[in-house]
Amino acid sequence: MIAPPRIGVAAVHSKASESMPRPDRHKLTVSCLLGLFAFLCLAPFSAMAQAVDPLPSWNDGKAKQSIIKFVEDVTREGSPDFVPKEQRIATFDNDGTLWIEQPMYVQMVFAIDRLRELLPMHPEWRDQQPFKAALDGDFKTLLKDGQGSRNLQTIVGVTHAGMTPEEFEQIVKNWLATAKHPRFHRPYTELVYQPMLEVLAYFRANGFKTFIVSGGGIEFVRAFADQTYGVPTDQVIGSSIVTKFERRDGLPRLFRFPDVNFVDDGPGKPVGIEQHVGRRPIAAFGNSDGDLQMLQWTTESGGRRLGVIVHHTDAVREYAYDKDSLVGHLDLALEAAKLDSWTVVDMKTDWKVIFPFEMKGEASPKP
Amino acid sequence: MIAPPRIGVAAVHSKASESMPRPDRHKLTVSCLLGLFAFLCLAPFSAMAQAVDPLPSWNDGKAKQSIIKFVEDVTREGSPDFVPKEQRIATFDNDGTLWIEQPMYVQMVFAIDRLRELLPMHPEWRDQQPFKAALDGDFKTLLKDGQGSRNLQTIVGVTHAGMTPEEFEQIVKNWLATAKHPRFHRPYTELVYQPMLEVLAYFRANGFKTFIVSGGGIEFVRAFADQTYGVPTDQVIGSSIVTKFERRDGLPRLFRFPDVNFVDDGPGKPVGIEQHVGRRPIAAFGNSDGDLQMLQWTTESGGRRLGVIVHHTDAVREYAYDKDSLVGHLDLALEAAKLDSWTVVDMKTDWKVIFPFEMKGEASPKP
Numbered sequence: 001m002i003a004p005p006r007i008g009v010a011a012v013h014s015k016a017s018e019s020m021p022r023p024d025r026h027k028l029t030v031s032c033l034l035g036l037f038a039f040l041c042l043a044p045f046s047a048m049a050q051a052v053d054p055l056p057s058w059n060d061g062k063a064k065q066s067i068i069k070f071v072e073d074v075t076r077e078g079s080p081d082f083v084p085k086e087q088r089i090a091t092f093d094n095d096g097t098l099w100i101e102q103p104m105y106v107q108m109v110f111a112i113d114r115l116r117e118l119l120p121m122h123p124e125w126r127d128q129q130p131f132k133a134a135l136d137g138d139f140k141t142l143l144k145d146g147q148g149s150r151n152l153q154t155i156v157g158v159t160h161a162g163m164t165p166e167e168f169e170q171i172v173k174n175w176l177a178t179a180k181h182p183r184f185h186r187p188y189t190e191l192v193y194q195p196m197l198e199v200l201a202y203f204r205a206n207g208f209k210t211f212i213v214s215g216g217g218i219e220f221v222r223a224f225a226d227q228t229y230g231v232p233t234d235q236v237i238g239s240s241i242v243t244k245f246e247r248r249d250g251l252p253r254l255f256r257f258p259d260v261n262f263v264d265d266g267p268g269k270p271v272g273i274e275q276h277v278g279r280r281p282i283a284a285f286g287n288s289d290g291d292l293q294m295l296q297w298t299t300e301s302g303g304r305r306l307g308v309i310v311h312h313t314d315a316v317r318e319y320a321y322d323k324d325s326l327v328g329h330l331d332l333a334l335e336a337a338k339l340d341s342w343t344v345v346d347m348k349t350d351w352k353v354i355f356p357f358e359m360k361g362e363a364s365p366k367p
Numbered sequence: 368m369i370a371p372p373r374i375g376v377a378a379v380h381s382k383a384s385e386s387m388p389r390p391d392r393h394k395l396t397v398s399c400l401l402g403l404f405a406f407l408c409l410a411p412f413s414a415m416a417q418a419v420d421p422l423p424s425w426n427d428g429k430a431k432q433s434i435i436k437f438v439e440d441v442t443r444e445g446s447p448d449f450v451p452k453e454q455r456i457a458t459f460d461n462d463g464t465l466w467i468e469q470p471m472y473v474q475m476v477f478a479i480d481r482l483r484e485l486l487p488m489h490p491e492w493r494d495q496q497p498f499k500a501a502l503d504g505d506f507k508t509l510l511k512d513g514q515g516s517r518n519l520q521t522i523v524g525v526t527h528a529g530m531t532p533e534e535f536e537q538i539v540k541n542w543l544a545t546a547k548h549p550r551f552h553r554p555y556t557e558l559v560y561q562p563m564l565e566v567l568a569y570f571r572a573n574g575f576k577t578f579i580v581s582g583g584g585i586e587f588v589r590a591f592a593d594q595t596y597g598v599p600t601d602q603v604i605g606s607s608i609v610t611k612f613e614r615r616d617g618l619p620r621l622f623r624f625p626d627v628n629f630v631d632d633g634p635g636k637p638v639g640i641e642q643h644v645g646r647r648p649i650a651a652f653g654n655s656d657g658d659l660q661m662l663q664w665t666t667e668s669g670g671r672r673l674g675v676i677v678h679h680t681d682a683v684r685e686y687a688y689d690k691d692s693l694v695g696h697l698d699l700a701l702e703a704a705k706l707d708s709w710t711v712v713d714m715k716t717d718w719k720v721i722f723p724f725e726m727k728g729e730a731s732p733k734p
Contacts, residue, residue, distance in 0.1 A: 219645065233644060243642070245634035267613075274610055278600030300619050
């Protein structure tokens with residue numbers, strides 16, 4: 001087992017780890033002997049590095065131990081639990097697992113801001129559901145039992161379609177550059193969980209490919225995943241709307257249509273992983289009932305597996321919620337965690353810091 | 368520009384290049400100074416390596432030059448055509464571009480063998496189309512204008528569904544281990560194009576991510592892509608049938624259903640690439656009209672781009688076919704190649720060898 005680099009405030013290190021420049025690697029291939037020499041020289045440094053804590057923002061406890069023990073077991077050559085590199089697939093939910101999702105899913109806030117922007121062309125939305133509820137910030141009506149999913153799809157349809165994927169990416173990037181969280185007054189990309197950035201980097205340093213598996217829109221998440229998490233666009237899996245190829249003004253392009261193509265949530269997550277990765281993960285991280293089937297499919301497959309539920313228990317530094325919350329609803333998956341021996345992370349006690357800015361000594365605003 | 372490793376008979380080297388063990392990389396990160404030292408030591412070797420021909424199985428000529436010039440232009444720092452690593456995406460069709468597709472698509476041969484295996488349970492297939500045509504090897508009827516696609520889908524439906532993805536992968540692997548090409552009497556995985564294996568390795572050595580974008584079934588291609596091409600399962604894009612999550616006998620699993628989910632051919636190829644990669648490629652390789660839109664979308668986007676059509680012109684060492692062939696039909700894309708300045712590879716004159724076995728001095732059987 002090799003210890004990962006120490007993690008700074010942002011995920012810059014983890015990005016470098018994912019996509020180390022290939023020419024540099026190649027220079028080593030050119031001269032095997034020198035490479036072997038370098039390896040032998042560096043081995044003692046590597047042994048030293050193991051003493052560095054791979055998860056410095058985690059308090060010692062069952063959760064931290066279970067993650068480290070898992071990585072050590074599947075990467076130690078000769079271990080009965082050893083897993084070859086090409087099978088080291090780890091999947092991570094995004095909303096509530098890697099970044100904040102309260103008081104409302106970030107993509108929904110984006111969609112509502114887009115609704116407001118487009119409102120002059122659609123004044124009828126003021127009196128028409130689900131647009132009215134969205135514009136009024138009436139999340140209870142918006143996410144009402146059994147209608148939340150359809151309402152969100154309707155709003156995504158009118159705000160996320162009608163452009164090329166490149167244009168949509170730019171719209172998201174522009175929004176992320178200016179929008180701020182109502183309580184933390186910071187860009188959403190700063191409201192990612194420092195302990196989880198460390199997990200991402202730790203897994204990658206140990207030969208894992210890390211995939212984001214989001215119920216959110218695949219192209220929304222791709223707009224920031226590389227810079228924020230060190231996860232390249234092709235390792236992001238998510239929900240999508242219909243995209244078609246066409247020629248317009250003599251040029252080929254893709255165009256986004258307001259119909260659902262794929263819902264990457266609940267039982268859709270294992271299907272999305274199969275479509276994109278073609279392998280069953282050996283580790284999966286989630287925080288809500290939307291992650292239930294992903295964790296079941298990952299862990300109930302024989303062999304050494306890791307399932308992790310991030311439980312939001314810290315109302316002071318972040319939010320405390322589970323089975324009574326419409327956003328990030330966690331009920332069945334918490335029951336399943338007992339049955340399947342998943343690791344349940346108690347954010348309040350397991351995490352020394354929640355957000356990267358706390359490492360600079362900046363405090364969270366009071367709830 | 369860094370020269371790639373020399374290519375042996377199989378694609379083992381390219382595989383190593385794609386997935387260089389991360390712990391080894393990491394050891395270098397641990398000690399930057401030693402790394403810098405090693406870099407300085409190795410620089411002269413790297414310069415030497417540039418003299419090594421990256422495409423040794425290609426004859427000197429326009430095609431080879433255009434490929435090398437493109438890679439040099441987009442990887443040279445400070446060049447007006449420089450492309451950052453994360454945008455270096457290259458896509459490759461499979462049938463007829465990376466491996467043999469005559470006298471019939473390999474996956475179709477597999478499907479027909481499966482039909483024969485399942486025939487005792489479905490004796491009605493003997494008199495029922497398209498099964499009868501498939502069982503009789505009557506490819507003309509099978510691929511008849513306007514019906515080929517539907518016929519293939521029907522046959523894929525009954526031969527590729529009704530099991531888990533893991534079970535299907537094993538069925539394909541077992542078949543590939545025993546099936547032999549009718550003319551070459553070798554396993555199909557030996558009938559890959561040596562010059563294209565070199566292109567894959569050359570691109571990867573220069574920081575490209577290489578994706579297979581096949582009209583064939585995504586899980587059929589994944590069963591051999593890693594070992595044969597050094598392309599991991601998550602970098603394979605292809606057509607797919609519906610897969611659903613379910614619990615059976617108390618365990619979660621995915622199950623394959625006989626309905627089309629996605630057709631990754633023609634205008635579907637750019638859509639499939641967007642779904643999986645989330646970026647427009649800067650280089651694309653194909654050989655038939657099914658690759659037309661992928662090459663247009665790749666090259667007609669401004670900036671330095673590479674489009675390549677592999678033209679099958681060698682009836683002695685392989686097959687010669689284009690617009691009159693039902694398999695690998697090439698007509699519109701050959702016209703478009705002129706308009707869009709794509710590189711057209713003449714297999715007869717541009718390739719020193721076609722298959723890896725020729726490098727061991729073994730001759731091709733006569734046509």
